[in-house]
Amino acid sequence: MTTTYPRAERAARARLAAAELAADGIDGVVFGWVDNAGLTRVKSVPLAQLEHAAEYGVGAAPCFDVFLVDDSITSAPGGTGPVGDLRLVPDLDRLTRLAAQPGWAWAPADRYTQAGTPHPGCQRRFARRATDALARRGLTVRAGIEVEWVVARADGTPATTGPAYGMTRFVEHSDYLREVLRALTAQGLAVLQLHPEYAAGQFEVSVAPEGPVEAADTALLVRHTIRAVSARHGLRVSYAPVFTEGSVGNGGHLHLSLWRDGLGLAAGGPGRHGLHPEAEHFLAGLLAELPALLALGAPSVASYLRLVPSHWAGSYRCWGLENREAALRLITGSAAGQANAELKCFDATANPYLALGGVLAAGLAGLDAAHPLPPETTTDPADLDTAERLPSSLAEAVDAFEKSTLLREALGPELYEAVLAVRRAEAELFAMHTDAEVVEAVRWRY
Template structure:
């Protein structure tokens, strides 16, 4: 370990120790979208930075219920990997006294990157963009439903209602205080549509940082919920037949300090490259659902007229379109991917969107006509996005772009997990699917 890394590790240990930290959770997110963890005592953090922490590659083929499958290139009891914490993101957990959290990258025993590491995939896509002079600002919206342990709601307040804020004002205050104590900049927090549902938005940052932050936000909300005797679910379907939890991705591409989604001479201020980027994402959306709406339960949420983005279309400020263009001043313009949900691995979702958008720029793609209003009631509705994980998996399997960008090892592991989950829930009712996944996310 070089002297600079040694110094960084020692400084980090001293700072965390001064905050009362005794252990550090090293986190990653698997292909089923589940946050997994190994933890070390604070006194061992420098060793973890130097040598990594051992973990099995079988986690790449874990399913949502903790059973496992196998892929053509990964699976089984053999092999070992090393987890290396990213100390730049190490932070004391405000809702879990004595604990800190850091996202981890995964490497092989020989020190080379693990080809199925999702966080490094996202970083590779960012690096590819930067090689062409592009940078991004990104953020995820985080939606969750809070319930008592007996399954009842702690509030009967209406959707978006001040009543709901009153019922849970202490809880939401503590969520805000915990997030801000962890240096996360909260843009807004509010009641959402479903019973007991809330949403928090964090300020935009670089794509890998945005994925890190959404993992941290969810862990913080869980911790605060536990302190208040509540449970938090980020699952795409919490009650079958009701509105589920989205994880909408907001993204804007930039070149030389200029937002490519604003100030251009195209529709709604789009620049040529900005339009091409959106067109690339739109073209790849059916396959991208395997990354952004990855569970069988995701398709209980992805239905028309629920602001879920169920149609394969785009539109200006259209909350029913899968791609919602948000126009505004230079820094505010961005695209919202509406069809993604809380079962997604945020690193896979954001990396896949960047890969698709870069391909659109490379090919000079243009957008089709936009859709205004609810597509379900259009005279000639646009096509639906895949209505089941099986259909999305078919599009994904045929995507040469995602196969190339993800790499064969990660591509095949994702495919195997999705197929196994299709089989896991075959013949199950929406109520059974929801019950099996509600508290997994």
């Protein structure tokens, strides 16, 4: 059931927020949202227009639902093409002063119709619906998305070449990384780790877990901040799944834990490695739906150049304790409350709201059906004749997505059809491209 948003209340809050921002030297506010191709889009307003934007929204055409990675546009059943308009309404609870862009603030946006009702294709609202469905069962989820990126020089070459995880690249970019850390911290984010990664020029940052919608918001803010800091240092950033053909790529690993009454259900239970029965059912639901979920969590053609064995990308449909080749890695943690599950097969081409909403819907289905968790994989699944590979192409993932009644019902017809149209169109767009051409085409799009 849709409801109108409280315009007067939003306007009053925005008026107070604008006064505070003005005192801090803020001149404008940028609103961010993510399309179905996984690209973050923005609109901005001068600070004087924040109250109006909060009350009535800012216009954004509905055709953004069917934009592709190259900015071409496809179509979906029920779409209006160039006709009509939607309204971007900022979430004032996440209004943030941007530390790396002086004079600017940022907020994620929900999308509404011009009549003030929620747009059925709003991905952020989809994640909220899934979160609310769990809450009605007395459950909460804490989630976090790792952000991996390659930092490059102006000519596009990696800004450092190694060694992997090495002190050398950390020292070479000490000032840059310090500014990333300072900017994230100044924006109220609790950074857990910041370190060099495996591939040339690659780094990773992880932040403290939050609710699902908040974790998706934070992923956008982290990427936005890293890109801004990089620009100040004359560097370029890529979050693409593969930066260099044949090399380990950038993941967007999703960590999540299930909680009831303040108790984490991934530790202290009677099941394997301390899992509670509800946690086992939830994880079983993820594994059951995982091929279809890849259309949300690994949604680009380039995703499948990363999702290969021996790259710690989680290309096998299995789970295991600290098994980095399994799609679902169980992490017990070293302290109370740290136990969680990690989906390794997702990457940063995903719209994080779609990815999280889909995962919650699948886990909830596993809970409702009391799905049993399959046997654990305790070795490299590549060594097992029985190991099941996940889809090896976007086309295969789209086939699984199209057959998923669960995701069709969870997303709703308008959002489901738009996602399906974009996935099909991108698979066709790159059908005749070589791997090298795919890498080149998307390297700087994400």
